[in-house]
Amino acid sequence: MSRIDAVWSEQGTTPDRIEAALRKLLIEVHAEHEDFAPARVLNMIAFVDREWSGEIANRLRGVGRYHASRMIVLSYEPNREQLDARVMIAAEDDPAPGELALLRETVVVELGDKHMDDLLTIADPLVVTDLPTLLWSPHGHHEIVSELMPLAQAVLLDSVVEPDARDAVDRACELTGEAYVVDLAWLRSTPWRERIAALFDPPALRPELRMLSSVTVRHHTASTAAATLLVGWLASRLGWELEPLTANGAGLKGTARAGAEKVSLNLEAAPELQVPGLAGLTVQTTTGRSLSLDRGPGGLRAHNSTPGDEGREWTIPGASRGETGVLGEGIRQALLRDPTYVPALKAARAMLA
Amino acid sequence: MAVAAGQPETPEQSENPLTAGLERLPVSPTTLVIFGATGDLARRKLLPALYNLAHDGALPERFHLIGVSRKDKEHDDYRAECEEAIKRFSRRTPDEAVLATLLENVKYVPGTFDDDDVYTELTTCLEWAEKEAGEPLNRAFYLSTAPNFFPVIVDELGRSNLAKHKDAEVRLIIEKPFGTTLEEARELNRRVLATFEESQVYRIDHYLGKETVQNMMAFRFANGMFEPLWNRNFIDSVQITAAEDLGIGTRADYYDAAGALRDLIQNHMLQLLCHVAMEPPVSFTAEEVRNEKVKVLQAIPEPTIQEIPDMALRAQYTAGHAGGEDVAGYMEEEGVPPGSRTETYAALRLEVDNWRWAGVPFYLRTGKRLARKVTEIAVTLKPVPHLAFSQDGSLGVQPNQLVLTLQPNEGVSLRLGAKIPGTRMIIRPVNMEFLYGTAFLSQSPEAYERLITDAMRGDATLFTRNDEVEAQWRICDPIVKAWALEPGPPVAEYQAGSQGPKEADELLEGDDRWRAI
Numbered sequence: 004m005s006r007i008d009a010v011w012s013e014q015g016t017t018p019d020r021i022e023a024a025l026r027k028l029l030i031e032v033h034a035e036h037e038d039f040a041p042a043r044v045l046n047m048i049a050f051v052d053r054e055w056s057g058e059i060a061n062r063l064r065g066v067g068r069y070h071a072s073r074m075i076v077l078s079y080e081p082n083r084e085q086l087d088a089r090v091m092i093a094a095e096d097d098p099a100p101g102e103l104a105l106l107r108e109t110v111v112v113e114l115g116d117k118h119m120d121d122l123l124t125i126a127d128p129l130v131v132t133d134l135p136t137l138l139w140s141p142h143g144h145h146e147i148v149s150e151l152m153p154l155a156q157a158v159l160l161d162s163v164v165e166p167d168a169r170d171a172v173d174r175a176c177e178l179t180g181e182a183y184v185v186d187l188a189w190l191r192s193t194p195w196r197e198r199i200a201a202l203f204d205p206p207a208l209r210p211e212l213r214m215l216s217s218v219t220v221r222h223h224t225a226s227t228a229a230a231t232l233l234v235g236w237l238a239s240r241l242g243w244e245l246e247p248l249t250a251n252g253a254g255l256k257g258t259a260r261a262g263a264e265k266v267s268l269n270l271e272a273a274p275e276l277q278v279p280g281l282a283g284l285t286v287q288t289t290t291g292r293s294l295s296l297d298r299g300p301g302g303l304r305a306h307n308s309t310p311g312d313e314g315r316e317w318t319i320p321g322a323s324r325g326e327t328g329v330l331g332e333g334i335r336q337a338l339l340r341d342p343t344y345v346p347a348l349k350a351a352r353a354m355l356a
Numbered sequence: 357m358a359v360a361a362g363q364p365e366t367p368e369q370s371e372n373p374l375t376a377g378l379e380r381l382p383v384s385p386t387t388l389v390i391f392g393a394t395g396d397l398a399r400r401k402l403l404p405a406l407y408n409l410a411h412d413g414a415l416p417e418r419f420h421l422i423g424v425s426r427k428d429k430e431h432d433d434y435r436a437e438c439e440e441a442i443k444r445f446s447r448r449t450p451d452e453a454v455l456a457t458l459l460e461n462v463k464y465v466p467g468t469f470d471d472d473d474v475y476t477e478l479t480t481c482l483e484w485a486e487k488e489a490g491e492p493l494n495r496a497f498y499l500s501t502a503p504n505f506f507p508v509i510v511d512e513l514g515r516s517n518l519a520k521h522k523d524a525e526v527r528l529i530i531e532k533p534f535g536t537t538l539e540e541a542r543e544l545n546r547r548v549l550a551t552f553e554e555s556q557v558y559r560i561d562h563y564l565g566k567e568t569v570q571n572m573m574a575f576r577f578a579n580g581m582f583e584p585l586w587n588r589n590f591i592d593s594v595q596i597t598a599a600e601d602l603g604i605g606t607r608a609d610y611y612d613a614a615g616a617l618r619d620l621i622q623n624h625m626l627q628l629l630c631h632v633a634m635e636p637p638v639s640f641t642a643e644e645v646r647n648e649k650v651k652v653l654q655a656i657p658e659p660t661i662q663e664i665p666d667m668a669l670r671a672q673y674t675a676g677h678a679g680g681e682d683v684a685g686y687m688e689e690e691g692v693p694p695g696s697r698t699e700t701y702a703a704l705r706l707e708v709d710n711w712r713w714a715g716v717p718f719y720l721r722t723g724k725r726l727a728r729k730v731t732e733i734a735v736t737l738k739p740v741p742h743l744a745f746s747q748d749g750s751l752g753v754q755p756n757q758l759v760l761t762l763q764p765n766e767g768v769s770l771r772l773g774a775k776i777p778g779t780r781m782i783i784r785p786v787n788m789e790f791l792y793g794t795a796f797l798s799q800s801p802e803a804y805e806r807l808i809t810d811a812m813r814g815d816a817t818l819f820t821r822n823d824e825v826e827a828q829w830r831i832c833d834p835i836v837k838a839w840a841l842e843p844g845p846p847v848a849e850y851q852a853g854s855q856g857p858k859e860a861d862e863l864l865e866g867d868d869r870w871r872a873i
Contacts, residue, residue: 040794041794042794044794044796044797068797099764101728103765103791103793103794105793105794193378194413197378197382197413198417199374200375200382201382201383204374204375204382209372212372212373237374240373240374300453301453301454301455301457302410302413302453302454312490315488315489315490317418317488317489318457320413320415320454320457320458321410321413322413322451334797335798338797342376343377344377
């Protein structure tokens with residue numbers, strides 16, 4: 004429960020009045036509670052369908068300290084005639100003795116088709132000038148993303164939400180030309196990428212990165228895009244030449260060329276996986292080494308075997324972030340820049356062409 | 357048609373092409389051995405830090421922990437103790453599955469640190485860990501014991517052939533205090549370096565692992581506006597304060613032997629001074645950063661016995677009021693020996709005799725039971741050369757002051773002169789404030805999480821080098837010796853909960869004033 008919860012609302016309002024209310028509310032809260040300070044990190048604009056806005060609110064509540072300092076929710080209901088708004092200023096925690104606690108602002112604007120032509124002028128006065136702005140449209144509405152793009156430096160998307168992996172990758176590629184793209188499908192693969200990088204990090208094993216003979220990625224049935232991004236990452240980092248993948252039952256298969264060697268690629272659906280993302284990964288080398296990582300309790304279960312060796316299994320500890328953790332990480336990533344995503348995305352596109 | 361997916365670096369060019377873009381860089385497979393594994397530091401800081409690294413997936417792919425301590429117990433007993441300590445002191449509620457995974461690879465070796473059998477058993481455990489992993493593992497020996505055991509353990513590690521590994525790195529992590537005098541520090545360095553190379557040694561000053569201290573480097577060297585002013589031409593004085601509102605608690609044994617000078621000034625506060633005064637390093641490698649810090653320490657003249665009364669002050673707190681309650685004086689604290697002359701407050705005026713800082717006083721003060729807990733660095737600029745405004749009726753034009761607050765509420769504050777609204781040109785000082793917490797989403801990791809990871813990765817930037825330690829002692833040792841003389845200079849007094857002893861004002865030059873705590 005919030006320690007401070009200042010609220011303002013008005014029906015039939017205007018962006019100017021909402022912005023004025025925000026300023027007034029902040030001054031009032033600060034005057035009453037000197038040990039609370041407004042956070043100034045990131046604006047986030049979420050364009051959501053009103054009927055699903057509760058679900059989005061729940062997801063955003065779960066991100067905890069990764070909550071954008073100013074969250075602007077544009078809640079869309081096609082037939083709405085009037086602009087209604089609600090402003091909330093809240094602090095999740097009491098300040099520790101002698102310290103300050105942070106205030107975060109949420110603005111919910113209810114709007115309809117009538118307001119779509121003026122969307123930019125509705126959102127613009129509500130963002131904090133000079134802070135980076137992250138744009139998220141979790142229910143599609145690609146045209147709205149284009150409309151609001153002048154306000155944004157980063158766009159949040161989730162490539163596994165698109166029904167077709169190729170469309171998802173095309174869409175992400177298109178957006179990378181306009182803003183920095185934070186793709187939750189990519190962030191779900193972070194622990195996997197870290198582990199693969201680490202497993203091949205010992206100097207004795209690094210040369211084997213150039214000897215990969217096959218890569219198999221097991222993924223949630225709807226997360227082909229995530230699996231393709233992971234393979235795309237390996238391909239882009241290791242300089243493979245790629246050809247389009249072909250259907251293979253519920254999955255995809257194909258080959259890549261790593262210099263003179265061929266690398267067999269397999270993307271396999273894992274129906275047992277209940278959450279979006281990856282279930283496991285196996286890489287094999289021409290030396291006969293086989294390295295697997297699979298989801299397990301308490302971390303990723305690793306299996307390593309080489310010719311003449313019975314193989315070893317162990318768990319690499321790490322807590323699951325859950326979907327809210329992934330979303331929180333997405334918000335945090337809007338303030339960073341990962342130079343490896345776009346090359347991985349382009350490689351994924353080449354495989355899904 | 358095949359499409360090239362990227363421009364790979366050749367294996368010769370690249371160490372590991374997969375690490376690009378990753379926030380967390382790989383840490384080599386390691387066995388960490390904690391000597392003093394059942395002690396307070398291990399329980400409160402090291403074990404929770406290891407759990408949090410495990411939770412974040414930041415431990416090496418293969419990680420084993422071996423605890424060594426005098427108490428006789430089985431592996432399972434020690435695992436249960438680890439679990440209890442982690443649950444009690446971790447900054448986050450542990451995930452049971454992650455905790456169980458971490459504890460699977462924990463072993464315990466009982467015995468005294470001078471017992472050869474301990475090292476035989478330790479060798480067996482280390483070899484077992486490598487057999488389990490199927491590969492050589494780096495070894496990191498963490499000395500979290502009383503300092504008198506440091507040379508004993510180092511010698512035993514050498515005798516047991518554990519200081520080297522033909523297929524892996526071996527590192528030695530040493531907790532403070534690194535000696536209690538210059539002679540002790542030199543002797544300890546000699547003993548350590550007789551067995552280990554300096555590049556294997558990681559001397560912990562946990563202040564350096566704090567985000568706030570690392571931020572000072574970013575503040576100075578990532579912002580072009582400060583560097584032109586950062587010298588004797590514009591800066592009048594620098595004041596570094598580390599004040600605590602609490603007393604010594606139950607640490608009388610340690611504290612009475614150490615005192616404020618050894619406890620905070622010799623290590624932490626001189627590190628802060630180095631961060632303020634150092635030249636920009638050529639690069640942020642361990643050697644470059646530490647070279648610059650050593651240059652600062654070497655530029656501080658060693659105080660002579662005659663100078664000490666004028667540049668150093670010690671004091672003890674007497675009974676007073678703190679947090680709305682009556683509190684005891686130092687001499688009444690449990691465990692403090694009668695007649696103790698140990699300082700609970702120390703203040704120094706130092707000079708950094710180099711081109712940049714000649715003539716600028718650096719004031720350092722630290723104390724227990726002061727009015728408030730605060731760690732800050734205040735840089736006071738010289739006054740404007742000509743004042744066109746009348747000071748009548750105003751608080752006056754005061755010099756600009758830049759305050760870097762390390763705790764609580766890490767931030768930067770700049771004191772500026774501003775006109776009071778009205779018909780007259782009357783000026784008063786106002787503050788422009790920035791709080792780091794308002795501008796970042798991430799939570800700072802605990803200092804020990806960063807330091808343990810860096811030591812396992814072999815990055816020594818945030819650790820103290822041997823010549824750095826000796827240079828710190830070269831400054832403090834004469835003061836320690838002067839204060840140890842009998843009858844020696846008097847020990848001033850200050851009331852608990854106050855701003856400190858009035859006598860501290862005598863260290864200040866000209867119109868300088870201590871900032872309010």
